Amino acid sequence: MEDSKIVDLYWQRSELAIPETERKYGSYCHKIALNICGSREDAEECVNDTWLRAWNRMPDERPGILSAFLGTITRNFAIDRYRLYSCKKRGGGETELALDELGECVPSQLDVEKTLEEHELEETIRKFVLSLNETERNVFLSRYWYLASIDEISQRLHCSESRTKSMLFRLRKKLSVWLEDIQ
Amino acid sequence: MKSEIQMLYAMNAVPEEIVCAAGKFLEYDRFRKEQRYQSGTVRKLLLIAAAVSVLFALGIAAYAMGFFSWSHRNQIPGESYSIHWEENPNGEITWNEFAHVFEFTGPEECRGVQFKEGWLPFAPNEQVNKWATDENGWRKRLVSECAPEVDSSSENFQPYMIELYYTPQFVNGGALILMNQQPEEIIEEQWDEHQVLKFYAIQHYDAINREDLDLHVPARDYHFAFVILFQPELGYIAVVSGTSDMETVEHVARELEFRTTDETISSNDFIDNCTCIDVGQG
Numbered sequence: 468m469e470d471s472k473i474v475d476l477y478w479q480r481s482e483l484a485i486p487e488t489e490r491k492y493g494s495y496c497h498k499i500a501l502n503i504c505g506s507r508e509d510a511e512e513c514v515n516d517t518w519l520r521a522w523n524r525m526p527d528e529r530p531g532i533l534s535a536f537l538g539t540i541t542r543n544f545a546i547d548r549y550r551l552y553s554c555k556k557r558g559g560g561e562t563e564l565a566l567d568e569l570g571e572c573v574p575s576q577l578d579v580e581k582t583l584e585e586h587e588l589e590e591t592i593r594k595f596v597l598s599l600n601e602t603e604r605n606v607f608l609s610r611y612w613y614l615a616s617i618d619e620i621s622q623r624l625h626c627s628e629s630r631t632k633s634m635l636f637r638l639r640k641k642l643s644v645w646l647e648d649i650q
Numbered sequence: 651m652k653s654e655i656q657m658l659y660a661m662n663a664v665p666e667e668i669v670c671a672a673g674k675f676l677e678y679d680r681f682r683k684e685q686r687y688q689s690g691t692v693r694k695l696l697l698i699a700a701a702v703s704v705l706f707a708l709g710i711a712a713y714a715m716g717f718f719s720w721s722h723r724n725q726i727p728g729e730s731y732s733i734h735w736e737e738n739p740n741g742e743i744t745w746n747e748f749a750h751v752f753e754f755t756g757p758e759e760c761r762g763v764q765f766k767e768g769w770l771p772f773a774p775n776e777q778v779n780k781w782a783t784d785e786n787g788w789r790k791r792l793v794s795e796c797a798p799e800v801d802s803s804s805e806n807f808q809p810y811m812i813e814l815y816y817t818p819q820f821v822n823g824g825a826l827i828l829m830n831q832q833p834e835e836i837i838e839e840q841w842d843e844h845q846v847l848k849f850y851a852i853q854h855y856d857a858i859n860r861e862d863l864d865l866h867v868p869a870r871d872y873h874f875a876f877v878i879l880f881q882p883e884l885g886y887i888a889v890v891s892g893t894s895d896m897e898t899v900e901h902v903a904r905e906l907e908f909r910t911t912d913e914t915i916s917s918n919d920f921i922d923n924c925t926c927i928d929v930g931q932g
Binding site: 494495498499507530531532534535536538539542543546550566567569570572573585588589590591592593596597601604605608609611612613615618619620622623 | 655657658661662667672757
């Protein structure tokens, strides 16, 4: 079923909306949640929460790209869940690694919480991503939006893990400069 | 750590089109198709719709539809795998030397699968394959011991064999192992929903000189053609191999039709988390 028709189902408050969404985007959202939580059970709950949130937001919202709309909801639930100790304890391994990597980007003299308004940080990251070429964007977002593993990204790039790590390292350096610039 | 978490949230501001493009790059945008669909020129029936319906009906969440992935490599020096082997005093056997390793990640469960051949170079001996074939011709394994016109000592002693393996067996640190056949160049292809590896592999046999039996066989190398199909959404691995040439083995592989069954395959179903590809074993 086309995305627009699925969105119509939500607007019509049709009971078919959620099954149709789950059928088309269940795997996609589950993969995002699993990458972040590292636990199938947590991922499952994030996905179920996603359907409920989507049901509550449509209407009034009409997503431009349904997959990204749902993926963002799932991702936020998954990050929330990751932050809970219980989830971390079960091993959101890839998330911890990615967070450690992101930590390298934060300039030592910068405390993001105190010196940056949320919208400033969002705008900086948005502009930074837009400044990248297509491959760089895909790799950066694969790692830090989808929390995909280095191995997985390397397979998609058809290159070695060391090359992927090297590319991510350069991207983090660039991001670090952007973050310094906005102080 | 809070700063990094905040950065994760801040990435929500990245435009949807770019997020979507990255999802496609990762192939996360792929989703299961419920209708019949074609692989090359061959229609392959996958009873996905039925499986999905069953999953929903049972309240089982989407984890079963999670994505599996694989990688392959040569043996790392010193690496070994052990499996249960009751005949040995310690109850196991250890493989210290093998040619190639296929490793997998993903969920610990997947659906069972059967296949039906669409083309074979010649008909198999159905008696030999009866145990792995249901009344409608759907199979779990298919082997041809030798071509009709040749004897069992021919180089083409096992023209084709089709076997199924399931990723959940290997996801907990295990591996699917190619024991004795050393792969030559490995070609990677994508056939619709299948990720495919194609390669020839050589198995060396030492010379046999048994005076008591008056048996003298020179050393020889047998070439096996392999086409390995991996379905990353369903988690099965179909190994099509044989002493036929690659063209023949690939033809067999391309014409295979797959369907899921009601069976759930779990990591717990397997005693060992590794096994070797059964080639040339009869």
